[in-house]
Amino acid sequence: EAIPETEILAGVRSTPDADGVKGQANYVYDPDTGAVRLGRFGWKASKFSLRHQAAAALLEDMSVTTTLFPSRACLAGPANCKTGKAGAGLTDTELQAISRYLALVAVPAQRSLKSGFPRGVAPLPYLDVNPTAVAAGAAVFQTLRCSSCHTVSMTTGSSHEFQELRNQAIKPYTDLLLHDMGPGLADNYAEGLAAGNLWRTAPLWGVGYAPYVMGNSGTVGYLHDGRARTLTEAVMWHGGEASTSRQRFVNLSTADRQNLLAFLQSL
Known part of the structure; x- marks a missing residue:
């Protein structure tokens, strides 16, 4: 949310690059004001702010109303939102508290260095990394041009509510733009300007923690x-715009593929 719109829009291309990668922005309505805003949250970048994302999730996933979506009729679309009977839900103060909490949740650190456990003490599984493999995998990530969409770094702006989020160099591994991922992933569901085959580049920071967050009995599901x-x-x-990078992945040697996976698992 702290990333300036200008930095996101700088990645938009009117014509595809040599690999067929284009990238486009999604524009959505601000449910507070009705203004058209740049989308950046959600699978299809259909929410423009954490407040918007949180309110939509509360209503759609938990049927909890808010000042932003005061009626369960909002589930049927914006046209029904103001006509439905308002239900008891969260106050604006509570919604703001949730949004601020989400803004300040820390991002897991990349695990690219040897653990500092004393000799003879085995590191925890998620800290047991091979720095050489991780570094080699980061180079493979660039060679495959995964970073054409999974942009490694961005810099936050200077005007965020919280000073600690201003002017920070971050590594989310996303451009926050929409890309055609091909018919295999298309869901034929449009949100704003995002057609069924368009998806926002998923941030990769924290992806390596997924198996540990799910627990021993959990099954990790990606995409x-x-x-x-x-x-x-x-x-x-x-598929789609990522087809060329995928084919490069297929053509990798076993060692390069293992290094790439080690890098992704370190994020």
């Missing part, structure tokens, strides 16, 4: 619908 059971499967589902 928007959880269809990919592994990172390799997730890559292989990439």
Whole structure:
């Protein structure tokens, strides 16, 4: 949310690059004011702010109303939102508290260095990394041109409410833009300017923690619908604008592929 719109829009291309990668912005309505704003949250960048994202999730996932979406009729679309009977839900103060909490949640650190555990003490599994493999995998990530969409770094602006979020160099591994991912991932559901085949580039920071967050009994599901059971499967589902990068992945040697996965698992 702290990334300036100008930095996001700088990645938009009117014509595809040599690999066929284009990237486009999604514009959506601000439910507070009705103004058209740049979308940046959600699978299809259909929410423009954390407040918008939180209010939509509360209503759609938990049927909890807010001052932003005061009626469960909002589930049927914006035209019904003001006509439905308002239900008891969260106050604006409570919605603001949730939004501020989300803004300040820390991002997991990349695990690219040897753990500092004393000799003879085994590191926890998620801290047991091979720095050489991670560094080599980062180079493969660039060679495959995954970073054409999964932009490594961005810089936050200077006007965010919280000073600690201003002028920060971050590594989200996303351009926050929409890309055609091909018919294999298309869901035929449009949101704003995002057609069924268009998806916002998913941020990769924290992706390596997924197996540990799910727990021993959990099954990790990658991509928007959880269809990919592994990172390799997730890559292989990439189509459309990512087809060339996917083919480069297919052509990798076993060592390079293992290094790439080690890098992704370190994020």
